[in-house]
Amino acid sequence: xxxxxxxxxxxLPTWQLVVAVMAVFNxxxxxxxxxxxRRIYNNIPSATVTPLQARTFAAWTLTSAVVRAYAxxxxxxxxxxxxALFTYLIAFAHFASELLIFRTATPNAGxxxxxxxxxxxxxxxFSQYDYYVKA
Numbered sequence: 001x002x003x004x005x006x007x008x009x010x011x012l013p014t015w016q017l018v019v020a021v022m023a024v025f026n027x028x029x030x031x032x033x034x035x036x037x038r039r040i041y042n043n044i045p046s047a048t049v050t051p052l053q054a055r056t057f058a059a060w061t062l063t064s065a066v067v068r069a070y071a072x073x074x075x076x077x078x079x080x081x082x083x084a085l086f087t088y089l090i091a092f093a094h095f096a097s098e099l100l101i102f103r104t105a106t107p108n109a110g111x112x113x114x115x116x117x118x119x120x121x122x123x124x125x126f127s128q129y130d131y132y133v134k135a
Contacts, residue, residue, distance in 0.1 A: 005017070006072040006073050006075075008072075008132070009132075010132075012124060012125070012132065013075050015121070016068045016071045016075070017068075017069060017072035019065075020068040020069035021069075023068065024062065024065045026058075027058040027059075027061045027062040027065065028058075030054045030055065030058030030061065031054070031055060033054075034050075034054050037054045037057060039110045040098075040105055040108075040110040041105050042108065042110075043104050043106045064087040067084055067087050071083070071084035075133075076132055076133065076134065077133075078133045081132060085122065085125045085126075088117075088121040088122045088125070091114055091118040092115065092119060092122060095111055095114050095118070
């Protein structure tokens with residue numbers, strides 16, 4: 001089984017894979033039901049969170065999962081590393097703006113989890129950039 005895990009140095013490749021797998025499950029639930037999406041955007045009327053919005057969110061999350069899974073196995077490639085880093089930046093910007101600007105969400109596990117994952121990943125990836133990406 002360990003043959004299928006990323007063979008890169010350090011824990012960052014494994015982290016990328018774990019986050020990607022979690023994102024696949026999150027996408028599946030967004031395609032299947034609105035209940036968890038409504039928990040994230042809990043500061044607006046529940047009718048505002050539509051099936052179309054949930055499917056769009058699922059498609060974005062699945063796209064991020066593909067980029068992050070690919071990055072787990074190719075972190076030494078600058079373009080792949082940068083793309084993965086940008087997925088976390090976009091996720092952070094989205095959730096932070098929903099909390100602080102648009103106020104469609106209130107602090108809860110559904111919002112805080114992606115904020116923590118994106119923040120942790122951004123800090124980790126910025127601090128390890130030169131280690132993984134050789135100019």
